[in-house]
Amino acid sequence: MLDHLPALIAFLKVDQCYVYGNRLHFSWFGIDPASLAGRHIRDVIGEDAYQVLKPGYEKALSGQDSIFMGEVPFANGGKRFIHGTAVPLFSDSNVVEGILLLTTDLTEQKLIEKALDATTLRSQTVLDTAVDGIVTIDDKGIIQSCNTSLQKQFGYSANELIGQSVNILMPSPHRENHDRYLQRYLNTGEKRIIGIGREVTGKRKDGSEFPMELSVGEFMENGRYFFTGFARDITDRKRAEHEARTRLNELAHVTRQSAMGDLASGIAHEINQPLTAIVTMAQAMLRSLRSDKLDSAMVESTLEKIARQGVRSSTIINQMREFISKGNIEESAPHNIDVIISNVLQLLEHEIDSNKIRVNARLHSGRIIINVNRIQIEQVVMNLVQNAIDAMADVPRERILTINTSEPQQDIPYVEVSIEDNGSGLPDEHERIFEPFFSTKINGMGQGLSICRSIIESHGGTLSAFPNYANGTVFSFTLPTEPAENRK
Amino acid sequence: MKQQARVYIVDDDSGVRDGLQMLFESAGHTVSAFSTAEKFLQCYEPGAPCCLVLDLRMPGFSGLQLQELLARQELPPPIIFLTGHGNVPAAVKALKAGAMDFFQKPVINEQQLLDRVNEAIRQDCEARAEAIKREDFKQLLEQLTPREMEVMERVCEGEANKVIGIELGISERTVELHRAHMMKKLGVHSVAELIHFRDSFRDL
Numbered sequence: 001m002l003d004h005l006p007a008l009i010a011f012l013k014v015d016q017c018y019v020y021g022n023r024l025h026f027s028w029f030g031i032d033p034a035s036l037a038g039r040h041i042r043d044v045i046g047e048d049a050y051q052v053l054k055p056g057y058e059k060a061l062s063g064q065d066s067i068f069m070g071e072v073p074f075a076n077g078g079k080r081f082i083h084g085t086a087v088p089l090f091s092d093s094n095v096v097e098g099i100l101l102l103t104t105d106l107t108e109q110k111l112i113e114k115a116l117d118a119t120t121l122r123s124q125t126v127l128d129t130a131v132d133g134i135v136t137i138d139d140k141g142i143i144q145s146c147n148t149s150l151q152k153q154f155g156y157s158a159n160e161l162i163g164q165s166v167n168i169l170m171p172s173p174h175r176e177n178h179d180r181y182l183q184r185y186l187n188t189g190e191k192r193i194i195g196i197g198r199e200v201t202g203k204r205k206d207g208s209e210f211p212m213e214l215s216v217g218e219f220m221e222n223g224r225y226f227f228t229g230f231a232r233d234i235t236d237r238k239r240a241e242h243e244a245r246t247r248l249n250e251l252a253h254v255t256r257q258s259a260m261g262d263l264a265s266g267i268a269h270e271i272n273q274p275l276t277a278i279v280t281m282a283q284a285m286l287r288s289l290r291s292d293k294l295d296s297a298m299v300e301s302t303l304e305k306i307a308r309q310g311v312r313s314s315t316i317i318n319q320m321r322e323f324i325s326k327g328n329i330e331e332s333a334p335h336n337i338d339v340i341i342s343n344v345l346q347l348l349e350h351e352i353d354s355n356k357i358r359v360n361a362r363l364h365s366g367r368i369i370i371n372v373n374r375i376q377i378e379q380v381v382m383n384l385v386q387n388a389i390d391a392m393a394d395v396p397r398e399r400i401l402t403i404n405t406s407e408p409q410q411d412i413p414y415v416e417v418s419i420e421d422n423g424s425g426l427p428d429e430h431e432r433i434f435e436p437f438f439s440t441k442i443n444g445m446g447q448g449l450s451i452c453r454s455i456i457e458s459h460g461g462t463l464s465a466f467p468n469y470a471n472g473t474v475f476s477f478t479l480p481t482e483p484a485e486n487r488k
Numbered sequence: 489m490k491q492q493a494r495v496y497i498v499d500d501d502s503g504v505r506d507g508l509q510m511l512f513e514s515a516g517h518t519v520s521a522f523s524t525a526e527k528f529l530q531c532y533e534p535g536a537p538c539c540l541v542l543d544l545r546m547p548g549f550s551g552l553q554l555q556e557l558l559a560r561q562e563l564p565p566p567i568i569f570l571t572g573h574g575n576v577p578a579a580v581k582a583l584k585a586g587a588m589d590f591f592q593k594p595v596i597n598e599q600q601l602l603d604r605v606n607e608a609i610r611q612d613c614e615a616r617a618e619a620i621k622r623e624d625f626k627q628l629l630e631q632l633t634p635r636e637m638e639v640m641e642r643v644c645e646g647e648a649n650k651v652i653g654i655e656l657g658i659s660e661r662t663v664e665l666h667r668a669h670m671m672k673k674l675g676v677h678s679v680a681e682l683i684h685f686r687d688s689f690r691d692l
Binding site: 268269272273274275276277278279280281283284285287288291293302305308309312353354 | 507510
C-alpha cells in the first residue's frame with residue numbers, strides 16, 4: 001500500500017539506516033527498494049541533500065516532529081522542491097526507536113507557482129510603467145485596480161481609489177450620470193465609448209480638470225462584466241494644438257497687417273492728394289486776397305473745389321476704415337461679387353495704374369446674391385489681384401489683368417471668379433503654393449494663398465490655380481449662390 | 489524775359505493740378521497744367537524759358553522718365569519735383585539726374601516753392617542767353633581760317649608775333665596779317681578782349 005502513495009516514505013533506525021523505503025525510491029534515486037535495508041540515508045540521498053535534511057532527522061530522533069519545506073539538491077534526481085516530515089517512532093518504553101520520513105515532491109507545483117508569480121509581476125510591472133493610466137471597474141462602477149500612472153494622473157493613491165466608484169475621477173455632469181451610463185450599456189448593449197475612445201475631461205483629487213483621451217475595453221469574469229479604462233493625459237497635446245491655432249491666427253493677422261502696410265502707403269498717397277489740393281488752393285486764395293486780386297467768382301469756385309477735395313479725403317478714410325476693421329467681426333451677409341471686385345479694384349487703382357496694368361473686368365454675375373463675409377472675400381480678391389500685379393512686375397509685354405465672373409445659370413449653384421495675369425507664371429511645385437509658409441517671393445511669408453484658400457473653403461467654395469493660356473496664371477474660385485442654410 | 493516764361497505743371501490728380509495752377513497764377517506766372525507726361529510733351533515749347541513742376545509718381549510716363557527724356561535735349565528745362573510720399577531713393581535719383589529741387593506734398597511753405605520756381609526760371613533764362621551767346625560765338629569762330637585759329641591760340645597764350653612766326657614757319661609780317669583778320673572777324677580790339685572772349689566761351 002505504501003508503495004502506491006505519491007510520496008517518498010522511509011523508516012530509519014536511530015543510526016539513520018534504512019529499515020524500509022517505498023517504491024518511489026527507485027524513480028527518485030534509481031535504487032531498488034529491496035536493497036535499501038541497512039543502508040545509511042546519506043548514501044541514498046547524497047551528501048549534499050543529507051547536509052540540508054540532517055537537522056530535521058536529528059530533531060525527529062530527539063523526539064520531536066520536524067517539517068521541512070524547500071529545495072534540496074538530491075543525488076541522482078537533481079534538485080527537488082520538497083515538503084518533508086520527519087516523525088519519531090517510539091517504543092513501548094517511550095524511547096525513540098527510529099524515524100518515519102514522508103516526503104512530497106512539490107517541484108512542479110512550485111514551478112507553476114513561480115511562473116504564475118512571474119507573469120503577475122510582469123503584468124503588474126507593465127501596467128505600472130505604462131504611460132497611460134489604467135483602471136479596472138466592475139459592473140457597478142467600483143474600482144477594482146489601477147496602475148501607478150493613473151494614480152499620478154489623478155493624484156490619488158491606490159488605497160483611496162480601490163473600492164470607490166470610478167465617478168470620483170469625473171467632473172459633473174458625468175460624475176452624477178456615470179452609473180446611468182453603465183446601466184444603460186448593460187441593459188441595451190449600446191456602445192458609446194467602449195472600443196471607440198474619445199476625448200473627455202478628468203477630474204483630479206485637488207479638483208482641477210484636465211483633458212484626456214479615454215478608451216474602454218470590457219471583459220467577463222465569472223459571469224460578471226468588468227471594464228478597463230485607458231486614460232491618456234492630452235494636456236500637452238491640447239496646448240500644442242491651441243498654440244498652433246493661436247499662432248496661425250496671429251500670422252493671419254500679421255499677414256493682414258503687412259498687406260495693410262503696403263496698402264497704407266498707397267492710401268496715404270491717396271489721402272495726401274486731396275490734402276495737397278486743399279492746402280495749395282487755400283494758399284493761392286490767401287495770396288490773391290493779400291494782393292487784392294480776389295474776386296467773388298474765384299472765391300466761390302475755389303471754395304467749392306476745396307469742399308469737394310475734403311469730401312474726397314473723408315471717403316478714402318472711410319473706405320480704409322472699413323477695410324481695416326477685422327474680417328471676423330462682420331458676419332456673412334448678402335453681397336454681390338461684382339460689387340466686391342469693383343471695390344477692390346478701386347482700392348488698388350493706384351497700384352494698378354503705377355504698374356501700367358490694363359484691367360479687363362468682365363463682370364457678368366448680374367444680380368446674383370451670395371452670402372459671404374464681405375471683408376474676407378475682399379481680402380481674397382485683393383490678395384489675388386496683388387499677386388497678379390507682382391507676377392507681372394518684370395513682364396516686358398503689355399500687362400493685362402483679366403477678371404471674370406460667371407453669368408448666372410439655372411442649374412449651377414455657384415458663381416465662379418477667375419483672376420488672370422500674363423505674368424511670370426506658376427512655380428514648378430504647382431500645388432504647394434497653397435501651403436502655409438510656401439512662397440516664391442523674396443519677402444513672402446507664404447501665408448496669403450493658404451489663407452485665401454481657407455477663407456474660400458470656409459464659404460463652401462474652392463480655390464485653384466492653373467497656367468494661363470499663353471503666359472501667366474489663372475486663379476479661380478467658386479462661391480455657392482444658395483443661402484448657407486440650404487447647403488450641405 | 490521773365491514775362492514770357494511758363495510754368496508747366498504735370499500731375500495726375502486734378503485737384504492738385506488746379507491748386508498748383510491757382511498758386512502759380514496768383515504769383516503772376518503763366519501756367520500750363522497737364523495730367524500726364526505725354527500730354528505735356530505734345531504742348532511743350534522747348535524754345536521758351538520755363539520751369540517744370542512734376543509729380544514724381546504718375547501713371548504711365550513717370551516724372552523720372554520724363555526728366556530722363558528732357559535731359560537729352562540741348563537745353564534741358566529746370567525741373568522741380570513734388571512727391572506725395574517720402575520716397576527718398578527716387579528723390580535722390582531725381583536730384584542726381586539734375587533736378588532743381590524736391591518738395592513734399594503738401595507744400596507747407598508755398599513761398600519757398602514759388603522762390604525756387606522763380607530761381608529756376610531765372611536760371612533757365614540765363615542758360616538760354618548763354619546758349620545764344622555761345623551760338624553767336626560759334627558762328628564767329630567758324631569764320632576763321634585754320635591758320636587764323638592757330639594764331640589766335642598762340643596770341644591768347646601770350647606768344648609774340650615773332651615766336652608764332654617761327655613756330656608756324658611763316659614770316660612775322662604774315663602772322664601780323666592773320667592776327668588782324670582774326671581780331672576783325674571776332675570783333676575784338678585788344679588781346680585782353682580776345683582772352684576774355686575765349687575764356688567765356690570755354691566756360692559755356
